[in-house]
Amino acid sequence: MSSFGIQPEDYLEPRCLLCEEPYGVKPEVRPVPQSRIVERLNEYMAQRDYAGAEKHLLYWLEEAKLGHDLRGQLMLRNELIGHYRKTGDKEKSLENAFSALGLLSTLGLDGSLSSGTTYVNAATAFNAFGDQERSQVLFEKARNVYESIEGTDSALLGGLYNNMALNLFALNRYDEALSFYDKALHAMAKVDNGRLEQAITYLNMADVYAAMLSPEEGEAKVYECLDKAYDLLINGELPDMGYYAFVCEKCAPTFEYYGYFLAAQDLNERAEIGYNRST
Numbered sequence: 001m002s003s004f005g006i007q008p009e010d011y012l013e014p015r016c017l018l019c020e021e022p023y024g025v026k027p028e029v030r031p032v033p034q035s036r037i038v039e040r041l042n043e044y045m046a047q048r049d050y051a052g053a054e055k056h057l058l059y060w061l062e063e064a065k066l067g068h069d070l071r072g073q074l075m076l077r078n079e080l081i082g083h084y085r086k087t088g089d090k091e092k093s094l095e096n097a098f099s100a101l102g103l104l105s106t107l108g109l110d111g112s113l114s115s116g117t118t119y120v121n122a123a124t125a126f127n128a129f130g131d132q133e134r135s136q137v138l139f140e141k142a143r144n145v146y147e148s149i150e151g152t153d154s155a156l157l158g159g160l161y162n163n164m165a166l167n168l169f170a171l172n173r174y175d176e177a178l179s180f181y182d183k184a185l186h187a188m189a190k191v192d193n194g195r196l197e198q199a200i201t202y203l204n205m206a207d208v209y210a211a212m213l214s215p216e217e218g219e220a221k222v223y224e225c226l227d228k229a230y231d232l233l234i235n236g237e238l239p240d241m242g243y244y245a246f247v248c249e250k251c252a253p254t255f256e257y258y259g260y261f262l263a264a265q266d267l268n269e270r271a272e273i274g275y276n277r278s279t
Helices: 034-046 050-066 070-087 090-107 113-128 132-148 154-170 174-188 195-212 215-234 241-257 261-278
Strands: none
Touching: 034 050, 034 070, 034 241, 050 070, 070 090, 070 113, 090 113, 113 132, 113 154, 132 154, 154 174, 154 195, 174 195, 195 215, 195 241, 215 241, 215 261, 241 261
């Protein structure tokens, strides 16, 4: 009999090829630099470098996996949901949505602000790719979280209400959509540079009025919304130029659709100027 007693190698399994740690040993967590990742991501987006943004996020996702950083993985999955939604990759966007939702339970974050943000991101992706019913369930879960936590940031509430209204519009629940757009306007009025999100909300409201009212009744409401949106976009202090450019570019097609051709041209020109200044 050995005089050295029982050693760890006698009862621990060899290193797992998947987790890279001996069974029974809690791996050391090496957190990824979340703030730096987001800062660099914003730089890629300001330059409209979507390929660079994807490569950046996937690199850090692998680092988070290797470092057993579940919170970092959750943050990166959330960013990837939005990235693939914007680039139209349904499979990858929803894959990351399911992964992020799973991480909430693993981390025990159900009911936290992080869970609310994840519900919103996943719901927005499901809405974008045509699954409005699943999206609505997730938006309701996000609303329950945000409204139950005292002091929830107005920007989070505004984003939730605006996206929730978009989904209700897709479900042809027009009155409810307008109600949540109104909530979004009030929430974003409390946010620095929230006027840009308010402008987007007014354009979304124009679509609702155009759908629910007759052409005669809807025309005045639509034009009222367009005028308010344009005023919010061109007046006031300019925020981060990259984001301003993104919003102008996003809004221009709606103005063009409703016959505001000069406004659309102006916004496209502002977008180009903003992107050039942010590089």
